[in-house]
Amino acid sequence: MKINLLLLTIFGLNLSFSYAQTQETPPPEYIKTIQFKGSTAENQLPIIPLGDPITIEFDALNGDEDDFYYKIKYYNRDWTPSVLIQTEYMDGFDNQRIREYENSFNTYQIFSHYRLTIPNDQTRGLKISGNYMLFIYNGDNELMFSQKFMIYEKLADVGIVLKRARDISNIEEKQRVELTVASNRIQFNNPTQTVNAVIIQNNNLKTAITDVKPQYVLGNQLVYKYDSETSFWAGNEYLFFENKDVRGANNNIQFIDLQDLYHNYLFTNQSRANQPYTYYPDINGNYVINNIDASDPSIEADYVWVHFSLLADENLKNKDIHVYGTFNNYAIEDLTRMTYDASKNIFTGSILLKQGFYNYKYVAVDSNGSIDENLISGNFWQTENNYKVLVYYRDLGARYDRIIGVNEGTSINISN
Incomplete structure (x- = not known):
C-alpha cells in the first residue's frame, strides 16, 4: 500500500480523496458586509471570468483602523486542497497588507471600510480557472474570515432549461434543471470521468448539487436530462x-x-x-x-x-x-x-x-x-429562482480542475 501511494504521488495523480472539504470561516461580529465585486456581479456568489479584476470589500466596526492581510489558496472542484504550488496559479505574492481603506462619514456607527483589488502591485493576477479561497488575517496572524470564489474560462457553451419535476409525489414542490454542454475548443475525453457539473440555486453553495455526470454523449455535446438528480425544492419568494x-x-x-x-x-x-x-x-x-x-x-x-x-x-x-x-x-x-x-x-x-x-x-x-429551508416558507413550483451552472473539466492526467463554462437561468418561465 505504501508503494502504491508513493507511485500515485510521483505521477501527480489526484489524492484529494484523502483530504476533507475545506469550509468557509465566518467573520467575528465586528466585521460586517463582506462583498465580492466583479465585472458582472455585486454581492452575489463570486463567479468571475479569468483575467477580470476582483474587488473584495468589508467593514470593521471596532473603529481601530486595524491592519488586515490576505492570502489566496487554490482548491479542487470538491473544495479539497489542491496539489498545485502557489506559482502555478498566482502571478506575484499574497500575504500582503490591505492598503486601501476609508473611515465612515456622517454615520452613527463608526467603521472602517476596507477594499482589496486584484490584480495589484503584489498580486499581479490569478493564472488559471477553478476554485479559490480568500483568507483575511489580522495583524496578529489570526484568521478573521475566509470566503470562496470561482474563476472561469469561456471554453464551453452551457444551455439551461428549467422544468417541473416528473415525480408526481412532488410535482407541485420541486423544480428540475436540464443541461447541455458543448464546446468547439475542447475535445471531451471520457466525459463521464473528466466533466462534472455543479448546479447552484440562488447563490447558495450550501444547497448546491455537485458531481453531476453527463447522462448522454452526442458527439461533443453532453446532455443532462435527469429527474431527481438535478431537482431542487422550489421554496418561495424571499x-x-x-x-x-x-x-x-x-x-x-x-x-x-x-x-x-x-x-x-x-x-x-x-x-x-x-x-x-x-x-x-x-x-x-x-x-x-x-x-x-x-x-x-x-x-x-x-x-x-x-x-x-x-x-x-x-x-x-x-x-x-x-x-x-x-x-x-x-x-x-x-x-x-x-x-x-x-x-x-x-x-x-x-x-x-x-x-x-x-x-x-x-x-x-x-x-x-x-x-x-422551506418548512416555514413552503415549496411552490411557480417560485422564481435563479440557477447557476458551473462545468468543471480535468483532462486525463491533469492536476487541477478548470471551470470551462458558466451560465445561469431563471425559473420565471418554467415549463412542464
Whole structure:
C-alpha cells in the first residue's frame, strides 16, 4: 500500500480523496458586509471570468483602523486542497497588507471600510480557472474570515432549461434543471470521468448539487436530462425590507426608533407553507447597500439594528429558528438565531445590518444541525429562482480542475 501511494504521488495523480472539504470561516461580529465585486456581479456568489479584476470589500466596526492581510489558496472542484504550488496559479505574492481603506462619514456607527483589488502591485493576477479561497488575517496572524470564489474560462457553451419535476409525489414542490454542454475548443475525453457539473440555486453553495455526470454523449455535446438528480425544492419568494432612508419607515418596516443607533422594527411575518402561492419580485436572497442621501454608500450608509419577528406555529416551537440570506453568506450562527416569546407567541431576533435593500427568509434548524429551508416558507413550483451552472473539466492526467463554462437561468418561465 505504501508503494502504491508513493507511485500515485510521483505521477501527480489526484489524492484529494484523502483530504476533507475545506469550509468557509465566518467573520467575528465586528466585521460586517463582506462583498465580492466583479465585472458582472455585486454581492452575489463570486463567479468571475479569468483575467477580470476582483474587488473584495468589508467593514470593521471596532473603529481601530486595524491592519488586515490576505492570502489566496487554490482548491479542487470538491473544495479539497489542491496539489498545485502557489506559482502555478498566482502571478506575484499574497500575504500582503490591505492598503486601501476609508473611515465612515456622517454615520452613527463608526467603521472602517476596507477594499482589496486584484490584480495589484503584489498580486499581479490569478493564472488559471477553478476554485479559490480568500483568507483575511489580522495583524496578529489570526484568521478573521475566509470566503470562496470561482474563476472561469469561456471554453464551453452551457444551455439551461428549467422544468417541473416528473415525480408526481412532488410535482407541485420541486423544480428540475436540464443541461447541455458543448464546446468547439475542447475535445471531451471520457466525459463521464473528466466533466462534472455543479448546479447552484440562488447563490447558495450550501444547497448546491455537485458531481453531476453527463447522462448522454452526442458527439461533443453532453446532455443532462435527469429527474431527481438535478431537482431542487422550489421554496418561495424571499421576504424583503428596505431602509435606504434610515429616518423613515419604508417597505415592510413598521416603525423606527433612534437610540445609540437607529432601530428598524419589521412587520411580524407568519408561516407561508400552507398559504396560496403569491408572486412578487425578489432578488433571490441577495442584498444591495444603499443610502438615499449618500454619494458613496460604502462609507456613508449607516448600520441599523433590524428587528425581525415571526408568528410561532406549533410545529416550530421545538426548533431553532434563524434569519437566512446572503447578508451573512447563508450562515447559521448565534447572531441569526431567534428567541421564542411565549407571552406574544412569536419568535424575535435582531441583526445589525448596513442600510439598503435586503431579501431574507426564516429557516428551521433541528437539534442535529440539519436545516429545513422551506418548512416555514413552503415549496411552490411557480417560485422564481435563479440557477447557476458551473462545468468543471480535468483532462486525463491533469492536476487541477478548470471551470470551462458558466451560465445561469431563471425559473420565471418554467415549463412542464
